[in-house]
Amino acid sequence: MDDQLKHQLSMMTFGMSDLGECLEAARAIRDDDEESWISAWSERARSLQQRAESAERHGRRVSAGDAYLRAATYWRASLLHFSRSDDLRTRTNAISAYDCYDRYLALSGYPGESVRIPYEDSFLPSYLYRSPEAGREAPLLIFFQGRDAWPEDTRWLYDGAIRRGYHCLAVHGPGQGLALRLNELPFRHDWEKVVTPVVDAAVALEGVAPDRIGLMGLSFGGYLAPRAAAFEQRLKVCVANPGVLHWGESVRAGLPESLGDALAEGPEVFNAAASAVTARSPLAEWFLRDSSWKHGVSTPYDLFQEFDACDLTGIAGRISCETLVMDGAEERFSAGQARRLYDALDCPKEFMVFDGASTAQLHCQNGGTATAAEFTFDWLDGRL
Template identity: 90%
Template sequence: MSALAIPGPNPLVPGPRWTSHRFIPCEVMDDQLKHQLGMMAFGMSDLGECLEAARTIAADDEESWVSAWGDRARVLQQRAESAGKHGRRVSAADAYLRAATYWRASLMHFSRPDDPRTRAHAISAYDCYDRYLALSGYPGEPVRIPYEDGFLPSYLYRSPAAGRKAPLLIFFQGRDAWPEDSRWLYDGAIRRGYHCLSVQGPGQGLALRLQGLPFRHDWEQVVTPVVDVAVALEGVDADRIGLMGLSFGGYLAPRAAAFEQRLKVCVADPGVLHWGESIRSGLPASLGDALAEGPEAFNAAAAAVTAGSPLAEWFLRDAAWKHGVSTPYDLFQEFDACDLTGVAGRISCETLVMDGAEERFSAGQARQLYDALDCPKEFLLFDGASTAQLHCQNGGTATAAESTFDWLDGRL
């Protein structure tokens, strides 16, 4: 044995799989950092930049999070602007793309709607992203989808490989991520001849931070206006429209599919049958008991839990903002309204339910949704051998793209 060899497992990866590696000693922050690292494959982030940001992030400290990523974004944006002034379009485009990523990243774990950085960083993210699109020639264009008295900020990615009439995949993210981060999805679509429409719905992205639109459980009211626009798009085959939701979107997409009949396929990644049940499974049992006792008892119990857990405090405050409520009790009423138990049987389009062997945020929910479906369906489990076993295939999006589009090909 070489004197330099390390006997036994690598001490930096203490568990049986790569997923046991921790960059930040907070499960949610660590997952969010891995989300940023996963975008390196598309030039949307860089290893040193991400690890430099992580170096200054303290577990459960929102201020350190927004500052670390904001500082990275600001440096990249300044470099992009300088490159642009000197006519270096490629360098400028590349730097604008990473700056946009880091501006969005700064807001993933920052739940202060009244802080001016919430609005400013969101605007900077899309200013940088739009400049990237303009300079790079990447086939994306901003679209405003009419919604109630405002609009849903969206991007249409037209496939250069598409025929005269091509399928369209509509997708959205969930609670925390931004759809522009999911380049594995829209890039995978356009390379295969699909057009792709990424949507920021209520409770998400700019729709939340600039328009103040909160989540709603009846997501068909969101998707129907999107499909109204989609079927009228030039080059889109109105009979081949698919819908995909990631994370909390694994509830939202099937909910919409139960009512919107113009969808040919639906993908839930991961599937969620009952959002409230999935949330309670990760919280102390005392909260579940207090919920049955009514608002006063539950709000007091929630205050006691959050006093001893910065992560729980962040989650409840973050979720209350995104769902447009002011108390923990009202928040859990919103969570429990996100229940497909009574409507999953109405879904008629062919549906793919995805899951990961190490799904931590909605464990068991995907199988429950799959079992509740009466439509043509398939269950796709990413196990440890796939390296894509985390929530939304975090860290394994190349495998996710192959598997997702292999299923969609021939169906959509």
Template identity: 75%
Template sequence: MTSPNPLFPGAHWTSLRLIGDDVMDDQLKHQISMGHYGMSDLGECLEVARQIVVDDEESWMRAWSDMARRIQDRAEAAEKKGRTVSAGDAYLRAATYWRASLLHFSFPDDPRIKDNALTSYQCYDRYLELADYPGEYLKIPYEDSFLPSYLYRSPLAKGRPAPLLIFFQGRDAWPEDTRWVYDGAIRRGYHCLSVQCPGQGLALRVNNLPFRFDWENVVTPIVDVAVTLDGVDTDRIGLMGLSFGGYLAPRAAAFEKRLKVCIANPGVLQWGASIKSNLPEVLGHALEEGPEAFNAAAEMVAAHSPVAKWFMRDSSWKHGVSTPYELFQQFDACDLTDVAGEIECETLVIDGTEERFSAGEARRLYDALTCPKDFLEFDEESTAQLHCQTGAHATAAEFTFDWLDDRL
């Protein structure tokens, strides 16, 4: 059905493009979606978008940073005058925009990477204190470092043991931006532990921890801490991963048996296959010819595709490798084919009819599971059909927590 509004060339709202790059556009809509929780404001986001040049990471960094500084200055001025509500609200949005500046910026030697990340959490911690939101910072021991985390305790638990939902994001987004998860949890009587894992957030940008395929070695230390937390019912611990986390969470669940439920949003069976399906076919052929041929083909593709160039540089940093061939070896190692049958906890696999980044992978994961399982597909009727339900987080929370309420 053709839309009468020329701004929507397709049949659904998802055809609207605010930036002429699919990845940047999705990331912008992610920021706008947070307005539902007071973490962004529409006018501020659109003013930023007006200044972004397609495929220009510097323009992305500069535009979001300028907005973040402007809002932080207002927060600090309001706090000095004792206007704690205005200050808390502004600190929360400033924190969002500082993180947003890093969402599409992949030059790890740039000092703004670390500076903006730390400033974001300085603002976020000021918000938590001024707004009296029930979140507290935790450091989870991990090898010879730690994973920056926030524990959100539900006031509804009232001192009684309550379920705990552990969650993390994927390749790009930050867990604090995924407020629909931790806010939805505490409003329903769950505690929630959001973790910045290797390859993500501060764990990458400050602690220099890259992704790894054997995610059970990340989640087991998290669960080790979770079972010691006051007020946590250790028989009711759930795990949720979003985006690339749709591979990471079930990978961990195959080995970590203290989990009662697992949610993969969206589910991914083979991360390498999903990545290759979005890249030129020439790379798939070159990969079979060995490292030299593949690196040359990747360089050629990057020269003609700014998105591919950004993706390979960004992913190489996050996976801790130096060549495209090594990167795709890492992608291919993220494969649940041989371990999906080891998952024992009840698992929810989520998908969307307009999932562009890992199309078809959720159904493949669901079919490979032998544990108790459910499949939830968001379509145009729900308006939540995009990757990780971008633009429809209220709907995502409604359906996800309705499923959890019957199990956790």
């Protein structure tokens, strides 16, 4: 919860949150209490949405757009630490978030539009941001988030892209955002099956240079993007932020030793051990429930089988496009994985580490997104 609060505060730079509103929400949240989390953020979102609707009715477009934008942020925030998939709010809050976001785009003139990317017998909800600075043909950066965050919250990335003349396509993949909460699509380890239809759609877009398409994944996306790049040959560059070679190993590194030992004993022993741990730890209970929902499994053992399937060992060497692997000196969620991915690559590559001097040393540069944008796009410029 503390990490996610920092995430909300960091969006103040773009007018997507405000300090007093975030602190007021935080004051109402109790440790490890999902209900207090969703209630606090929903209250802020509902209040702002009502103000936005009133302003719009009275013709105050700027005030309405600004309030809709922050309302959308807080509707999304309400679901970041809430994983009761059978609770009606999981769906209604998501719909409210994007009703508000679309009204913001319509009123503000920000160059974004919602698109639906065909995917198997469903679609991937996405947003295309066209750069006003682009020429007749421009590069396109495709990106997605990871296990928790929403791509619309990653404004430092799409805003940084369009200001530099890149178009940007922000994708809700299976297991993420609206694709999970509305279309009920869970994660899959073979992420190339997700990215290939996205690239198919991208190359058909007017004004996109088909030979200048980049792919970036954040958090768990630091595994997903390189996995796709190992099979999708139309990518010019790939960025993993932070890089992850083996997702299962990174998750197991945070387990109690007893639970790690139980995993080797098979499903019955591990499921029983996991049940005992979750009875003592609200964080563990939330993580296993949340992850099981997002990966579409019903038992802790099956979940860890899914985690272990997310393994680039023996696959990373197939990546041919130039690849940037990012890491943070205080990375806690996948410590050591970025270096392992970098070492496994045979393509042109670079390793970028954010340390304390940069103030962007946390996971996905949380709280240091201005620095993240500077270094990310300085690397992309001239390559994409």
